[in-house]
Amino acid sequence: MGSRIDPDKIKKDFPILKNKMNGKPLIYLDSAATSQKPKIVIDTITDYYENYNANIHRGIYKIAETATERYIESKRKLAGFIGAEKFEEIIYVRNTTEAINLVALTWGASNIKKGDRILISEMEHHSNIVPWQMLAKKKGAIIDYIKMDKNGEGLSDGSFLEQIEKEPKLLAITHVSNVLGSINDVKSMTKIAKKNGATVLVDGAQSVPHMPVNVNEIGCDFFALSGHKMLAPTGIGALYGKMDLLDSMEPLFGGGDMIKNVGFDSYTTNDLPWKFEAGTSNIEGGIALGAAVDYLEKIGMQKVREHEKELTVYALEKLNKIKGLKVFGYGKENIEKRGGVISFSLDKIHPHDVSAVFDSFGIAIRAGHHCAMPLVRGIFKVGALSRMSFYIYNNKRDVDVSIDAINSVKNIFKVK
Numbered sequence: 268m269g270s271r272i273d274p275d276k277i278k279k280d281f282p283i284l285k286n287k288m289n290g291k292p293l294i295y296l297d298s299a300a301t302s303q304k305p306k307i308v309i310d311t312i313t314d315y316y317e318n319y320n321a322n323i324h325r326g327i328y329k330i331a332e333t334a335t336e337r338y339i340e341s342k343r344k345l346a347g348f349i350g351a352e353k354f355e356e357i358i359y360v361r362n363t364t365e366a367i368n369l370v371a372l373t374w375g376a377s378n379i380k381k382g383d384r385i386l387i388s389e390m391e392h393h394s395n396i397v398p399w400q401m402l403a404k405k406k407g408a409i410i411d412y413i414k415m416d417k418n419g420e421g422l423s424d425g426s427f428l429e430q431i432e433k434e435p436k437l438l439a440i441t442h443v444s445n446v447l448g449s450i451n452d453v454k455s456m457t458k459i460a461k462k463n464g465a466t467v468l469v470d471g472a473q474s475v476p477h478m479p480v481n482v483n484e485i486g487c488d489f490f491a492l493s494g495h496k497m498l499a500p501t502g503i504g505a506l507y508g509k510m511d512l513l514d515s516m517e518p519l520f521g522g523g524d525m526i527k528n529v530g531f532d533s534y535t536t537n538d539l540p541w542k543f544e545a546g547t548s549n550i551e552g553g554i555a556l557g558a559a560v561d562y563l564e565k566i567g568m569q570k571v572r573e574h575e576k577e578l579t580v581y582a583l584e585k586l587n588k589i590k591g592l593k594v595f596g597y598g599k600e601n602i603e604k605r606g607g608v609i610s611f612s613l614d615k616i617h618p619h620d621v622s623a624v625f626d627s628f629g630i631a632i633r634a635g636h637h638c639a640m641p642l643v644r645g646i647f648k649v650g651a652l653s654r655m656s657f658y659i660y661n662n663k664r665d666v667d668v669s670i671d672a673i674n675s676v677k678n679i680f681k682v683k
């Protein structure tokens with residue numbers, strides 16, 4: 268590939284994008300919810316079932332060995348992709364939500380005590396709020412929130428510094444907001460948090476698919492991600508954890524694979540990462556996640572990021588000219604702090620109506636609270652927002668058609 272990515276060429280790798288929706292070519296602008304899958308990922312799943320479907324770890328026969336090797340190989344690929352040192356640091360789970368809950372239920376269960384503080388932020392997805400609320404309720408711990416800045420664009424540095432001085436036991440923070448696209452400087456935040464004695468978890472659901480990420484450089488203790496947002500199937504995600512921390516944690520589930528020995532009244536746990544993967548895994552999902560990583564690496568994550576920046580600036584310029592339309596989050600002058608997610612409101616028109624008109628144009632966008640009720644309802648004081656989110660298969664034409672759809676919404680609802 269050249270110095271930049273060619274979304275028209277990439278679109279051809281995604282079978283679903285050849286389809287029509289409501290008689291119009293499908294334009295998919297909901298990748299923050301889940302990404303589409305390239306043919307190579309779909310073929311990897313078929314290949315597994317057609318050629319080497321077998322349970323991993325135990326089989327002393329060829330196809331079981333192949334399945335085991337490819338499953339482990341996918342962990343090596345993912346570890347390399349996110350800058351982890353070893354595949355043993357990669358625990359496969361269903362998704363980001365499960366990764367965060369695993370930490371809350373294991374690390375949290377033994378490390379959070381009555382009166383301890385857990386620091387999160389006002390821009391978190393519910394999956395990085397509720398597990399901590401559940402833990403706090405059980406333990407009598409306190410949840411503090413890093414506040415949004417006065418423009419509601421990013422987090423307030425002052426609020427972060429104020430909160431971190433209270434010496435929370437844990438900082439659990441999103442890398443990129445799924446509502447605003449705002450990118451948090453998790454590397455600096457981690458450094459400061461660790462100086463104050465906190466363990467740090469980063470929710471990478473919206474960063475890993477869209478930009479180069481290196482967990483080692485960030486310096487965090489835990490990092491959560493979802494495969495389905497980065498071209499892989501649903502039902503596979505990962506928790507990265509530092510070896511010493513993972514070693515010190517109790518397993519969440521008991522059963523096959525997570526043990527070394529079982530007697531009538533005792534057991535010993537398996538080595539990492541298997542200690543946390545009880546029972547038969549999502550084998551094809553793991554292997555297909557490896558194929559998704561290969562696909563993204565071939566393109567290059569810096570190019571993915573540059574492409575999304577270009578599309579976002581292009582879209583923001585057009586959207587800012589539309590009367591009655593308000594974009595939430597950073598403006599184009601702050602594009603370095605913003606990913607390819609654009610939430611907006613359009614006069615008093617309900618986002619569900621906006622979404623329905625987009626649908627008639629063949630465009631898939633999201634409307635709602637985006638699983639971030641404290642931010643959308645608590646801070647922005649709106650019931651719902653419309654959200655467009657970009658990925659490697661989107662081009663400027665997708666933005667142009669979206670602008671036509673917005674103008675059509677205005678006409679239908681007779682808004683000047």
Ligand code: PLP
Nearest residue numbers: 362363364392394445472473493
């Ligand atoms: N965190 C963020 C920032 C997200 O955007 C999402 C999903 O949209 C999640 C966590 C939860 O991801 P999953 O539903 O795959 O567990």
